[in-house]
Each structure stands twice: as structure tokens, then as C-alpha cells.
Amino acid sequence: MTEEKRIRMLMAKPGLDGHDRGARVLTLGLRDEGMEVIYTGLRQSPDKIAQAAIQEDVDVVGMSCLSGAHNYLFPAVLEKLRESGAEDVLVIGGGIIPKEDIPFLQEKGVSAVFGPGTPIKEIADYIRENVKRKA
Amino acid sequence: MELVEKMLSGSDLSLARLITLVEREAAEVPRIMSLIYPHLGNAYLVGVTGPPGGGKSTLVDRLTAVMRAKGFSVGIIAADPTSPFSGGAVLGDRIRMQQHYLDKGVFIRSMATRGSAGGLPRAARGVIKLLDAYGKDFVVVETVGVGQTELDIMEATDTTVVVLVPEAGDTIQTMKAGLLEIADIFVVNKADREGADYLAVELEQMLRMSPKDSGWQPPILTTQAIHDIGIQELYQEIERHRDVLQETGQLSLKRQEQRKREFIQNIEQGIRATILKLAEKDGQLVSFLERVEKGELDPYSASMEILSNRTLLQTWLSELEKEG
Incomplete structure (x- = not known):
């Protein structure tokens, strides 16, 4: 009766970015990799992203940020997820993120950060290998 | 089951995880369903369907705002297609519903159709039940906008709202069977566009040509969901339809019908799974299968031979009992 597990992902745009081309490209690419991708749309607060992740019971949250506010926004989402008991969700980031910020983000719980030019396949494989909640 | 208890005491996270189990058709589903059964029947179920791009998600968003303003809690299921x-x-339906993200009285769940042919994922019925048990006053189900074969939604909900837009096609399109026969309420959305009044008039003429004898004539409303116009009226018509269903006893009849269908479907699924299992290992069935595959025996006489062989069927049953 059980069907194979499908990976569900929330693609989120925290903060005040002006466009979401990267997030859209990735949304389509991960759909083609067989994932169910829920897209939040632009300009979401950390609260809204965490709430959506919980209701949708996603395995992964991917956040894309271009504005430079990632050091505040990404940890805020992780904090909200932990508060709600959803610490078993894999969180990854992308966008314009300086290399020197990555260790800080990882320390806050962001598993990996993918910059511009990363092949979609690489991100999909990373997700498949690192999803924490195996069925 | 701990998850069910936590859900019943109001945990969003537990509800979300139960929905995942139901969606995955996990082995725990029958258990979950029987545990929540005593808590069912309080939510009123509204289906929203219609062609893609007609504004269904925006309409659901605004309708939810009206329900919330009246103090009702709302569960939303938004379906989108799985890539074959x-x-x-x-x-992407959730994008249109952002005003409700932080409202504890609204729970939104997106579902992919996962191989279901109609506009509704197979697991949607189970998810509707979870939202009902969770205590939502309304459960609003938005289908994939496929168009003409939307019977699933009519069977799964109490009031079906069909959303059309002026550019959806001429009257011949609307005379075709399917989408238009299932409507309890018609909405012509994007009514500020050219042709909206014309479509509404044509719909009305068409409905007059084949009046229903159920005591309910589907009303035709014009809305502009994005401008919040006509939404109060839509809510009132949903309430009016509910009252009529209740007064005429049709609501309880419909629920009876739903329970019966579900019971039969569950047995059917169980038997199908059993046969598939047997087809892998039962010697007699395997030999039939091989002959049918090769074309030595036609599928119809082969199945008739099996169905009329009582001893064979009984051996299977007892074997399954042993496995139990």
C-alpha cells in the first residue's frame, strides 16, 4: 500500500529581494528531479516561512537571499522551526552569500550554501543524501 | 497513537505529520482513520473547481477572509498537478493566500495529485477528514484546474463552487457534460473583463433549459476576487445551500453515500492488494497469468475460470488468514 517517499521542499524568499529568478529556476529544476516544491513567493518574513514549512510538513527548506540580510534571516527561520519542534527539517541556503559568512550560517544550522552557478543536479543530490527524515 | 492525540489537542505540527502519512498511503492510515472517526462530521466542506487561471486560489483566499471575519476556522487543501x-x-496556490500565513485559525496544505486522474489527489478525502477532526469549521478544497472531469470533488464535498472566467469559451463549451453539471454555485470571476455579463446570461439561459428538481437552482454570481467584490455574496450562497441541504435531508443522505462508497473502496483496495500479492507466488494463479501473457488463453475466460472455482478462492483465503 505504501508508495515511495517523495521529497517535499519549501522554496522560500526571505527579506526584501527585488527578483526571484534564481528561486524559480531551482523550483523548476527540482520539480524535474521528482520533488514536490512549494514556492512561497517574494518578500516573506521568517515567521511566515517557518509556519508554511510546518503546515506543509516539508523535508527541506531552501532559502534564497540576494540582499545581504542572510545572516539575520536564515538563523531566524531556523530558530522558529526549532521552537515549533520541527528541528528535523533540512535547511539549505543560496543566493549572493559571501564565502566568509558560510561558517556562521552553518553553525546556526544551515546545512549547506549553494552559490550562483551550482548545477541543479548537485543540489538535488545533496538534498536526497541529507534529508533527515527518512521514511 | 500519540500523533493523533497531539493533533486532537491542537498541535499543528502533528496534524501536518498525520497528513503526510495519509498522503503517503502509509500502513498506519486505517488506524488513524478509525481513531479520528468519533471526531468527524462537524466541518462543512466546500469544493472549488474550474479551469486553470480562473482565479480559484485568490477566490479561496478571499472567501477564507470572510469566514474568518465571522469567527470560523478554516482548513484549505490546494491541489496542483504531479508531472507524469x-x-x-x-x-503554487499558497502564494495567493499569504494574508493567512500567520493566522492560527487557518491551516493550508498543498497537495500534488500523485497519479490521480481527476482534479483531486487520491489522499484528499483522508486529509479532509483530518482537518475536520482537527476542528476546522470549514474545509475548502481547491482542485487542479482540469476542466471537464471533476466528479471527485462533488463526491468529496458538500457544496461545489465552479469558477469560470469570461475567456473560458462559448456556450457550447458550457453545454458539454461534466464541470457544469456538478456546480451548486456558479462564479463568473474576473467580472471586470469583457464578456463577463454575457457569460453569466448565457449560463442562466442554459440552466433554465434543464432545471433541476432537487429544490436547489444553482445561482450565478459575478465576482472580482482580486478586488474583493462579490465574495460576501458567495459566502451567503454557500450558507444558503447548506441550509437547503440540511432542511431537505440531502446533507445526511450525501454523507451516508460517502461512507458507503468509502467502505466499498477500502475493501476493494484491500482485495486488489491481496490479489497482486498472490499473483507473485500462488502457483495456480501464476500459471494462469503465464498463459494469458503468452496469448494462449484470453483474459476473460481465464478470469471467469478463477472466479467460478470456489475451492481455489477458499484456499487463497485460508492462506491469507495464516499470513494474517
Whole structure:
């Protein structure tokens, strides 16, 4: 009766970015990799992203940020997820993120950060290998 | 089951995880369903369907705001199609419903159709039940906008709202069977566009040509969901329809019908799973299968031979009991 597990992902745009081309490209690419991708749309607060992740019971949250506010926004989402008991969700980031910020983000719980030019396949494989909640 | 208890005491996270189990058709589903059964029947179920791009998600968003203003809690199921090529999906209805993200009285869940042919994922019925048990006053189900074969939604909900837009086609389109026969309420959305009044008039003429004898004539409303116009009226018509269903006893009849259908479907699924299992290992069935595959025996006489062989069927049953 059980069907194979499908990976569900929330693609989120925290903060005040002006466009979401990267997030859209990735949304389509991960759909083609067989994932169910829920897209939040632009300009979401950390609260809204965490709430959506919980209701949708996603395995992964991917956040894309271009504005430079990632050091505040990404940890805020992780904090909200932990508060709600959803610490078993894999969180990854992308966008314009300086290399020197990555260790800080990882320390806050962001598993990996993918910059511009990363092949979609690489991100999909990373997700498949690192999803924490195996069925 | 701990998850069910936590859900019943109000945990969003537990509800979300139960929905995942139901969606995955996990082995725990029958258990979950029987545990929540005593808590069912309080939610009123509204289906929203119609062609893609007609404004269904925006309409659901605004309708939810009206329900919330009246103090009702709302569960929303928003379905989008699964790709037949990759098995993946983009679920984008939620984008239109952002005003409710932080409202504890609204729970939104996006679902991919996962191989279901109609506009409704197979697991949607189970998810509706979870939202009902969770205590939502309304459960609003938005289908994939496929168009003409939307019977699933009519069977799964109490009031079906069909959303059309002026550019959806001429009257011949609307005379075709399917979408238009299932409507309890018609909405012509994007009514500020050219042709909206014309479509509404044509719909009305068409409905007059085949009046229903159920005591309910589907009303035709014009709305502009994005401008919040006509939404109060839509809510009132949903309430009016509910009252009529209740007064005429049709609501309880419909629920009876739903329970019966579910019971039979469950047995059917169980038997199908059993047969598939047997087809892998039962010697007699395997030999039939091989002959049918090769074309030595036609599928119809082969199945008749099996169905009329009582001893064979009984051996299977007892074997399954042993496995129990």
C-alpha cells in the first residue's frame, strides 16, 4: 500500500529581494528531479516561512537571499522551526552569500550554501543524501 | 497513537505529520482513520473547481477572509498537478493566500495529485477528514484546474463552487457534460473583463433549459476576487445551500453515500492488494497469468475460470488468514 517517499521542499524568499529568478529556476529544476516544491513567493518574513514549512510538513527548506540580510534571516527561520519542534527539517541556503559568512550560517544550522552557478543536479543530490527524515 | 492525540489537542505540527502519512498511503492510515472517526462530521466542506487561471486560489483566499471575519476556522487543501514525466510538482496556490500565513485559525496544505486522474489527489478525502477532526469549521478544497472531469470533488464535498472566467469559451463549451453539471454555485470571476455579463446570461439561459428538481437552482454570481467584490455574496450562497441541504435531508443522505462508497473502496483496495500479492507466488494463479501473457488463453475466460472455482478462492483465503 505504501508508495515511495517523495521529497517535499519549501522554496522560500526571505527579506526584501527585488527578483526571484534564481528561486524559480531551482523550483523548476527540482520539480524535474521528482520533488514536490512549494514556492512561497517574494518578500516573506521568517515567521511566515517557518509556519508554511510546518503546515506543509516539508523535508527541506531552501532559502534564497540576494540582499545581504542572510545572516539575520536564515538563523531566524531556523530558530522558529526549532521552537515549533520541527528541528528535523533540512535547511539549505543560496543566493549572493559571501564565502566568509558560510561558517556562521552553518553553525546556526544551515546545512549547506549553494552559490550562483551550482548545477541543479548537485543540489538535488545533496538534498536526497541529507534529508533527515527518512521514511 | 500519540500523533493523533497531539493533533486532537491542537498541535499543528502533528496534524501536518498525520497528513503526510495519509498522503503517503502509509500502513498506519486505517488506524488513524478509525481513531479520528468519533471526531468527524462537524466541518462543512466546500469544493472549488474550474479551469486553470480562473482565479480559484485568490477566490479561496478571499472567501477564507470572510469566514474568518465571522469567527470560523478554516482548513484549505490546494491541489496542483504531479508531472507524469518526473513525478515532481510545483505547488503554487499558497502564494495567493499569504494574508493567512500567520493566522492560527487557518491551516493550508498543498497537495500534488500523485497519479490521480481527476482534479483531486487520491489522499484528499483522508486529509479532509483530518482537518475536520482537527476542528476546522470549514474545509475548502481547491482542485487542479482540469476542466471537464471533476466528479471527485462533488463526491468529496458538500457544496461545489465552479469558477469560470469570461475567456473560458462559448456556450457550447458550457453545454458539454461534466464541470457544469456538478456546480451548486456558479462564479463568473474576473467580472471586470469583457464578456463577463454575457457569460453569466448565457449560463442562466442554459440552466433554465434543464432545471433541476432537487429544490436547489444553482445561482450565478459575478465576482472580482482580486478586488474583493462579490465574495460576501458567495459566502451567503454557500450558507444558503447548506441550509437547503440540511432542511431537505440531502446533507445526511450525501454523507451516508460517502461512507458507503468509502467502505466499498477500502475493501476493494484491500482485495486488489491481496490479489497482486498472490499473483507473485500462488502457483495456480501464476500459471494462469503465464498463459494469458503468452496469448494462449484470453483474459476473460481465464478470469471467469478463477472466479467460478470456489475451492481455489477458499484456499487463497485460508492462506491469507495464516499470513494474517
